[in-house]
Amino acid sequence: GLPDSGGGRVSLTAEGRIRLEFGFADYGQNLAEAIVCLVCEGLGCTACDIDVVLGNSRGPDSGPTSASRSSVLVHGVLANILPRWKNLVRDQARSLTNLPRDELDCGPGGLFLDGRQVLSYQELAEKGQPAEMVVDSSQAFPVAPGQDQPVGRYLQLQIATVARVAVDRLTGRVRVTDLHHITAAGRVIYPPGYLGQIEGAAMMGLGMTLTEDMPTLEGRYLADNLDQYMIPTMHDAPDQRVDVLDNTPTTDSFPVRGVGELGIEAVAPAICSAIEAATGIRVQRLPVDPGYLLSALCAQEENFS
Incomplete structure (x- = not known):
């Protein structure tokens, strides 16, 4: 419920490039690719027409990069500024070409009339007024409407995860062979990024479930180096399948939800x-301890005998 807003900016560079600026950083969540996809969709241009600038302290204040807020804010800000910028560009093009403003449209590389390019973005930058083609916008991250008191975020994401495991009855070790995720997280902007987020987060969940542990004693870590913190590698990666339910209504106020944390949430319960299902033993503590599991298996066999 605390104030949480973020903004962005669109402008035309001296070289005739559409420049998008946001203050937050992209450290693997594919924000830059998502921005390019949304701008291409909104302006009918190509990726070659676009410059994306992220993490510039001189740029607009976009707030922090955390969880899924960046994707939500990017979509909301671009939905606001792109139509406004398009109108400014058409105004400039009309003054340079004397062509009807309402018949001009943005497209690959410039402005078009009846499917024919009449002005390139570079010509527009050289002959027009780039300083008059700058649009900023900011929006607050959505919280539940109609509340007297501030409340938390309410955009809902859904995931179901199915795991297939192999349990070694001689050692108690567990290997995850397959993970199948069914997701409903709003509109997909950049499919490779979406899959990467789900599959990558699932690997984090796998590590938390099976190997990652840093025990303490009286407030001190028992391990003296991070090489004793066992994270999964590609050798441990199971086969993964991601099915996407994307039937977001076109009237949805927030069709883009972000998947920053979604892929990790159901992995541990699915594996457990x-x-x-494989052994009849319900694990009560994470990470799964092979010694505990082996002892439980031995006790189970003794009871059966």
Whole structure:
């Protein structure tokens, strides 16, 4: 419920490039690619027409890069500024060409009339007034409407994860062979980034479930180096399948939800449920301790005998 706003800017560079600026950083969540996809869709241009600038302290204040807020704010800000910028560009083009403003449209590389380019973005930058083609916008991250008191974020994301595991009854070790995710997280902007987020987060969840542990004693870590913190590698990666349910209504006020944390949420319970289905033992503590599991398996066999 605390104030949480972020903004962006669109302008035309001296070289005739459409420049998009946001203050937050992209450290793997594919924000830059998502911005390019949304701008191409909104202006009918190509990726070659676009410059994306992120993390510039002189740029607009976009707030922090955390979880999924960046994707939500990018979509909201661009939905606001792109139509306004398009109108400014058409005004400039009309003054340079004397062509009807309402019949001009943005497209690959410049302005078009009846499918024919009449002015390139570079010509517009050289002959027009680039300083008059700058648009800023900011929006608050959405919270639940109709509340007297500030409340938390309310955009809902859904995921179901199914795990297949192999349990070694001689050692108690668990290997995850397959993960299948079914997601409903709003509109997909950049499919490779979407899949990367889900699959990458699932690997984090796998590590938290099976190997990642840093025990302490009286407030001190028992390990003296991070090489004793066992994270999964590509060798540990299971086969993964991601099915996407994307039937977001066109009237939805926030069709883009972001998937920054979605892929990790159901992995641990799915793996533990698969272990229980395979062995009859319900794990109560993470990460799954092979010694505990082996002892439980031995006790189970003794009871059966």
